[in-house]
Amino acid sequence: MTIARSRSADQIQTHVEPGIRALLDRLDPGNRLVAGYQLGYWDADGSPADCRGKGLRPTLALLSAGAAGATPEAGVPAAAAVELAHNFSLLHDDVMDGDTERRHRPTAWTVFGVGAAILAGDALIGLAHEALAEAPGGGPAAHRLALDVRALVAGQAADLSFERRDDVTLGECLQMAGDKTAALLACSCALGAILCEGSPALVDGLSRFGWHLGLAFQLVDDLLGIWGDPQRTGKPVGSDLRARKRSIPVVRAVTSGDPNGRKLAELYRSPEPLTDDEVARASALIEATGAREGTERQAGQEVERARDELDALDLPAEVRAEFLDIATFITGRDH
Template sequence: MTLAGTPRTDRSQQSLVEPAIRELLDRLDAGNRLICGYQLGYWDADGTPATAQGKGIRPALALLGARAAGEEAVDGVPAAAAVELTHNFSLLHDDVLDGDTERRHRPTAWTVFGVGPAILAGDALIGLAYEALTDAPGGGPAVRRLAVDVRRLIAGQSADLEFEKRAQVSLDECLQMAGNKTAALLSGACALGALVVSAPAPLVDGLSRFGWHVGVAFQLVDDLLGIWGDPARTGKPVGADLRARKKSLPVVRAMTLGGPAGRSLSDLYGQAAPLGDDEVARATELVEAGGGRDWTEQRAREEIERAWAELDQLALPDEVHRELTDIASFITGRDH
């Protein structure tokens, strides 16, 4: 796998996982199939073929989980399909909850098809994710693991919404939210790939810990991009997280560190009026002045170093170790 651009530039991975997902989509009724395929980037709203897929990090980790156990990548396809479907289930619902109108440089599904249909399509995707695992040799343990990860993901999303209504959020609370919202599924991706090939528990656990640290780093970088990312690269409007008063990690760090910038940021977030462009620009300056950007960048590097340390404890094929390390490096260096 090459990470010159993003993990999805690996055509061999896509050629394994995409057909499996498309076969699963074909089990759906026509309406939900259309919306789900649109969400996955396989076609446009009228069914015209498209190429707007995501980065593919989670399915890549699942395939590597199977290879870490000495099996072929194809043996990890059920896990890879399941985590990609689960990820897009969460994105469909997340876009509705946040009112986001653009993802991957396209209108979000709910703006095209409606809120109700988008929610139901998300439900269809999570159902297909469990179906993808049921026929695998390690399907039973894998289904149980995915159920736990989905439960944690939902807890993280719930906390994220709750934080928008609270004046005070601690950094520990925010880190726990990030772990549940993002790290749980990335950790699960690594574990599921190993579970579906009945890998030994120490390997599953080690890969799971690696994925957890990668997932926390992913959310840290995502939060940075939510404030300072280039919309042409991220596919999201400038300052969307700040405009929505998201208690993201850079924001919470700046607020909890105190000082004039942190107090001013808290006051700005607390005002009743919607945040316009000037207020969003001011909030961006205050997060950086309050140390939120520097801390988040440093913490992301630390999480990746912890992920690498977990890998070093595992007896992995050299190529698998290298590719997992490459993904971890990509996480902190990405711009979208």
């Protein structure tokens, strides 16, 4: 299953994308160009393009509205808001991480400059809050988005701080992943129901489902950052290792007490850029500690916890089925 094949994902193009494009039209020409490039709607010269992301978060937001018994149209402000918030974070992350490629094309900062990318990210998070503030009864939804964006920012701050440390614990790494990724997935799963006045029990259950799903997503993302196929991920082989990221498999390995983990820690302390051979060696050392297998196993466990949360909720059959399909997609994806 791919996200693009789900019924709610089809509604992204028919309902959500027009709403996002209308919001982008509120921006000044410069920020509009960069923001639309980031979202994959057009190229750097403004000509039409089709380089969109997976649409995971807006799909979850539409399903969240459906869980509350609302129509897809009612969930559009929530779906637009989480997609804009997500791309706000990507624009800033690419600058901070120095990433030069996303979705198989140059990142926005490499095309338009660092300042332009930062400003476009600022513009997108502003539009996300506008989308919710202007929706009927959108106050609680806007407040929830603000809380989860604050967690996202805290997670990114922790991620950056890890680059200056060689004593990061697995618990710290998982907390960072919870803030940086799981918080916005939890928001996506809850926001449509909040906007459509779902019950507190429904909102809380969907939020917990999304949090476990988000942690599984980050675990898989960390695996792909080391072992993903560049043709599918759009990033070089071992990109996270080259950047010496303290991702979950890396931290799991270096804190394992295994001699191979200590060798990996020594390699990470080297001041020189890692060569291709050293990237391959680092990857092999992680596997030798069992950290790859352990991370894969934890991702599967988080998906099971997400399913358990869903089982406890009274949901329309079609909504439940699509949520479950997305949970399966999370751990089986290759990009």
